[in-house]
Amino acid sequence: MGEGTGDAPTAAHGRDRDAELGAAVERARHGDEDAFARAYRIVHPGLLGYLRGIVGEDAEDVASEAWLEIARDLGRFRGDGAGFRGWTATIARHRALDHLRRVRSRPRPTGIEQDVLDLPAQGDAAGEALDALSTRHALALVAGLPRDQAEAVLLRVVVGLDGPTAARVLGKRPGAVRSAAHRGLKRLAKQLKGRGR
Amino acid sequence: MSDDHGYGALERSLRAALGAPTATTGDPARPAPDDASDVPGGAPASSDAPAPSGSGVPSGAPAPSEGPTARAAGAEADALAAFRAARDAGLHASRETRRRDDWTPATDRRRPRRPLKTAVAALFASATLGGVAVAGGGLGDLPGTHTPSPEPRPAGVLPAPTRVPGKAGSTSPGPPETSTPIYPEGHHAPPPDAHREALCHAFEKGGKQGRGQGTGKGKGGDAVPPPAAWRRLVDAAGGEDRVPAFCGRDQRPGQAPPAGARPKDGTGRDASSSDSGDPPNGRAATGPDGPAARPSPPASRNE
Incomplete structure (x- = not known):
């Protein structure tokens, strides 16, 4: 996990969460509804953040679809907490790609791109911009990335997947995902700094 | 990162x-x-x-x-x-775990490689056994098995296979209809080329087993009782001296490895003239293995 998903305290925290998540999932698989609610609350925020990054405003609808499938297929799942993150992210991703196929024909209002232009007009330093990074701004930044970089960044940073898990979700090699995430972060940081100065 | x-x-x-x-x-x-x-x-x-x-x-x-x-x-x-x-x-109890639902950690995540290895092995096995299957599958339809008493055909009625192309064209690959005049009596279904191929293969296999056991290195093959496949082959060819012509020269363009290899090393001639177990023995060993064993090392290296 710690290999790329964040600084040390967060990684340790993530491991704790994963252990808790794994236990909750195991109980949920045996019918414990409260445990399933626990797992939902642990996983859903990251999942929703990932979905926001790829489907924008429809993320909550897509997340709902994904959760219906997750809840239905929970008995099929095998694995630990980190695996559950990967499994759910894979389901969410498939739902998101389905959604994108559905809506590809009709044009989508692009408030996000507009935000990119507005983003740091007043900013001074990158740090300040980072602190002020709102959800909308963050989405705008991520939306400006190439798709593979955006997904890699979102899966590893926001969902909290480790490299191999993110690679499996994306169907790519771990090295490719690692470098895509790195390039994405580099590009985001450069954008923030460039705009700030 | x-x-x-x-x-x-x-x-x-x-x-x-x-x-x-x-x-x-x-x-x-x-x-x-x-x-x-x-x-x-x-x-x-x-x-x-x-x-x-x-x-x-x-x-x-x-x-x-x-x-x-x-x-x-x-x-x-x-x-x-x-x-x-x-x-x-x-649903949570009844539905089976698909591969994509299995996220068990660490070592198992490397599992996708094992099927690849298995696939390579399966490919190798199928290529190796394919020749055996052709030979074995042909055995059931051998003309000798249909006739209770295989009588040798009159030699004059059996044209040497070199004469067959002369009838259908000098470069004729010998499609089924050109092989029809080989069996003028007609109480056998004329074996198509695949059957003849199977006959020759079966003989080679039989020679490997029967003769190899009997004589070790195979000098003095006449001491060994001819295996059934050999009898069938002789029967189909119309005589021992016809076997080389029956098996050896039949070039078919579609089957490059067997057709190319056989005339080159003269299996038929060896099998007939010396009647020793050695040449068929050697061919039976190298024949199926040769094409199969060659592609396999690169495949496993790739993996």
Whole structure:
């Protein structure tokens, strides 16, 4: 996990969460509804953040679809907490790609791109911009990335997947995902700094 | 990618901005889903059935459209309802784990390589056994098995196969119709080329087993009782001296490896003239293995 998903305290925290998540999932698989609610609350925020990054405003609808499938297929799942993150992210991703196929024909209002232009007009330093990074701004930044970089960044940073898990979700090699995430972060940081100065 | 690359702050900001939405995490006021009719197993198969409140939260029940918090709560309630429905329908116990559902950690994640190895082995095995299958499959249809008493055909009626191309054209590959005049008596179905191929293969196999056991290195093959396949082959060819012509010269363009190899090393001639076990023995060993064994090392190296 710690290999790329964040600084040390967060990684340790993530491991704790994963252990808790794994236990909750195991109980949920045996019918414990409260445990399933626990797992939902642990996983859903990251999942929703990932979905926001790829489907924008429809993320909550897509997340709902994904959760219906997750809840239905929970008995099929095998694995630990980190695996559950990967499994759910894979389901969410498939739902998101389905959604994108559905809506590809009709044009989508692009408030996000507009935000990119507005983003740091007043900013001074990158740090300040980072602190002020709102959800909308963050989405705008991520939306400006190439798709593979955006997904890699979102899966590893926001969902909290480790490299191999993110690679499996994306169907790519771990090295490719690692470098895509790195390039994405580099590009985001450069954008923030460039705009700030 | 974290702090050592200087993106730790950025990651934190992204995580805070995208990964921790206001509504769901630890939301204490999760309202009970509306119209909570307490029929847990009423319509278990439908995943979006209205759900009874799972944890006894007092019902505020705002419509999901009232705000982001309410909407998130509604989404969670929907997920829980789907969970209950699937559980009560027995879906969680009954459905099998597909490959994509198996996220067991660490060592097992490397598993995708094993099927590749298995596939290579299966490919190798099928290529190796393919020749045996051709030979074995042909055995059932051998002309000798259909006739109770195989009588040798009159030699004059059997044209040497070199004469067959002369009839159909000098470069004729010998399609089934050109092989018809080989069996003028007609009480056998004229074996198509595949059958003849099988006959010759079967003889080679039989020579490998029967003669190899009897004489070791195979000098003095005449001491060994001719195997059944050999008898069938002789019968089909119309005589021992016809075997080389029957098996040896039959060039078919579609079957490059066997057709090319056989005339070159003169299997038929060896089998007939010396009647020793050695040449068929050697050919039977190298014949099927040669083409199969050659591609396999690169394949396993790739893996």
